[in-house]
Amino acid sequence: MNAFPKKPASPPNAVVVTPEDRSFLVQSYIPEVSRGVAISMKHFFANTREMLRGERPDPVTERLDPGISTISYPEQKRPYPERFRGVHRLTVRMDGKSPRCVACLCCSTACPAQCISIEAGEYPEGDPRHGYERFPVQFVIDELRCIFCGFCVEACPCDAIRMDTGVHAPPYDSRDQFIYHEDALIGFTASDGTRATANPRHEPGDPTFPGITREKIEH
C-alpha cells in the first residue's frame, strides 16, 4: 500500500483554473471599488428614474425586466391563476337567490378535513320538489379546517359548490369568523365578479324540465 498514492491524471475535459489576479491594479482596490460603485450607481439612477416617472416594471407580466419588481401587497396583488382554489361559494338557481344545493351530503362525505356541515330540510307537501330533492337548512364550512383540496367541488352532482372565487381565506382575529354560513357562501361571486354558469338548472315545472321524478322516469 502506497502511503502517498500518485495523483490521478486530470480528466481530459478539466478546466484549468487561472491563479487569482493579484496585479497591482487589483491590489490597489481603486479600479475594483470604482467598478462596484458604478454598478450601484447604475441601479440607483435607473430605479430612481423609474420611480419618479412611475415606470416600474409590472411585477407579474414584466418580472424578468431589470428594475424594482416588488408587489406592494395590500394595494397591489399578484393575480391568482385561473384554476386557483379559493374560498368556496354556493352557486344559485335561476331565481338568483336560493342555493342550487340539494343537501345530498356528497361534499361533506367527500371532505377529508370534515369541514362541511349540512343540515338537510324537506320541501313542504305540495311543492313539486317535495320528495324529489331537499334543501340545506344550514350549510356551514369551516375555512380554517378546510385544506383546499377541491374534493367537495368534484363530488357535487349539481354544480352547487365551487372554489372559483379567486379569494384566499382572509386573516381574521378570531376562529368564529372563519366559519362561513350559507348566506355568506351564496354572497360570493366567481373571480370575474359574475354568477354566470354554463350549466342551466331545470326546475320541476319548467318547460325545459326533463321530467324525471322518483315516481316517473321517462326520457
Add this chain to the structure above:
Amino acid sequence: MNTSDLGIQLLFTLIKILLMVVFVLSVGALLTWVDRRQSAMIQDRIGPNRAVFKIGKYEFRFWGLLHTAADGLKLFWKEDFIPPNADKLLFGLAPFLVMAPVLVLIAVIPFGDVIDVHSITTLACSGAGGHPLTVDHGACVDAAGKVVAGVMPVRIWPAIARFGTPSITTGPIALMIAPLDVGILFLFAMAGQGVVGAAIAGWSSDNKFSLMGALRAAGQMVSYEVTLGLSLVGAMMIYGTVRLDDMVRWQGEHCWGLFVQPVAFILFFAAAVAECKRIPFDLPEAESELVSGYFTEYSGMKFGLFYFSEYMEVVTSSMLLVTVFLGGWQIPFLHPDGLSVELGSATVFSTALPHIWVTILQVVTFFAKVLVVCIFQAFVRWSLPRFRYDQLMKLGWRMLLPLSLANILVTGCVVLLADSATDATQAGLKVAMDVSQGLTALLVVALVVKGVVAMLTPRKRSPWIVGTSARQAFASGGTTESRMQA
C-alpha cells in the same frame, strides 16, 4: 471696532452658527433616510414608505421621510437603560463626548466668501445727459464738486472689485463661524476627540462586545488619523496656508485640489470614511460580530446620539473634503464680480453679476457639493464589503501611510520645480489649471443634461407572459401601480 460694528458681527455670527448647525443636524437626519431609500434603490427594492401622516382623508407619506421622524420620536420614548455594573457617570457622558467634537468641527469650515454688508448695496446716481455723477453724503455731485439738484441717488446692487473691498464702517464678514488662523490644525485636534467618546462608551458599558468595539474603534481611528493628517500636508504645501478659507480662495484662483492632489484626495477619502466608522471600515460596530460595537448597551436617545453623530460625522467629513479638494464654495469661472471664462491670459467670455447673487450662489453650491459627497459616501457604503481587522490595519499602515508620505515628498519636489520654472512653464501651468476648471464645468453640465435627457426618455419593456396568472394580469392591463410606490 465700534459698538454697532460689534453688534452686526455678533448678529452675523449667530446667523452663521444657526445656518451651519441647522444644516448639519437636518442633513444628518436626512442621511438616515437617504441611506434607507438609496440602499433600496441600489438593491432593486422599494424601501420604507409606510409611515403615514393623515389629515382627514388625505394621507401624506413624503417618500418615507416620516420614518426618520418616527424613529426619532420612538427613541425619546424608549427606556433609558443603564447596565447595573456600568460606570454611571462615564456611561452617561460618552454620547456627548462623541457628539460634541462633530459639532465643534463645523466652526472652522467656510461656506462662502467674505462679504461686506455695505458692498451688497450702494447708492448711485444716473446723471442727465450721460455725465457721470458721484454720491456724496446722500446727494449727487458732478465732476466739479457741485451738488446737482433734482437728481436723487438710488440704491443699487453693484459689482464689487474682485478680492476684497474697502470697508466702509463694518469690517468684512467671513462666512465661517470662527475664522481661526490655526484652521485645519484645529480640525485635526477636534476630529481626534471622537475616539475618546467611543473608548469611554465601550469601557463603561461593562460588556465584552462593547469593549471589543471600543478597542477596535480606538485602534482604527488612531491609525487612520495619521493618514488623514498626512494626506492634507501635501495640500497645505501647495496652497501655502492652513486656513481653510484661504485654501478655497487658492482653489478659486488656480484649480480644484482634486487636480493638484489626486492621490491625497483618494487617501483622505478613505481615511475620512474610516474615521466615520462606515462600511467598509465599520469594524468597531460590525453587526455580525459585535452586535453593535461600543454602543451595544445604549438605548433610547443615548443610542440616538451615537447613531446621529455618526451621520453628522459623514456630513462634516464631506464638508472638509469639499473644502480642501473640491473647491469649497467656488464655482468654476465665477468670481466675486461676475462670470469670466479665462484661459491663461485670454478672456473668452465675461459678464458682471451682482455680488449678493454671486455670494448666495456660492453658499448654495457649497451645500450642494456637500450633499453630493454625502450621497457618494452612501454609494460606497452600499457597494463594498467589510475589511477583516488585520486587512484594515495593513491597509492603514502599509499602504495609506507610505503613500501619504510619498505624496508629501513628490508634492514638495513638484512645488519646488514649479516655483523655479520659467515664465513660459508657469503660463502653461496656468492654462492647464484653467482647462481643468473648464473640464469640471463641462462635466457637471454634461451630467445634468444626461440626467434630464434620461428622465425624459421612456423605457421599452418586454412583457414575459408565461403562466395563467401572468396571462390574467396581462389581460386586465397589468398589476396596477399603487400610490404606495414613492
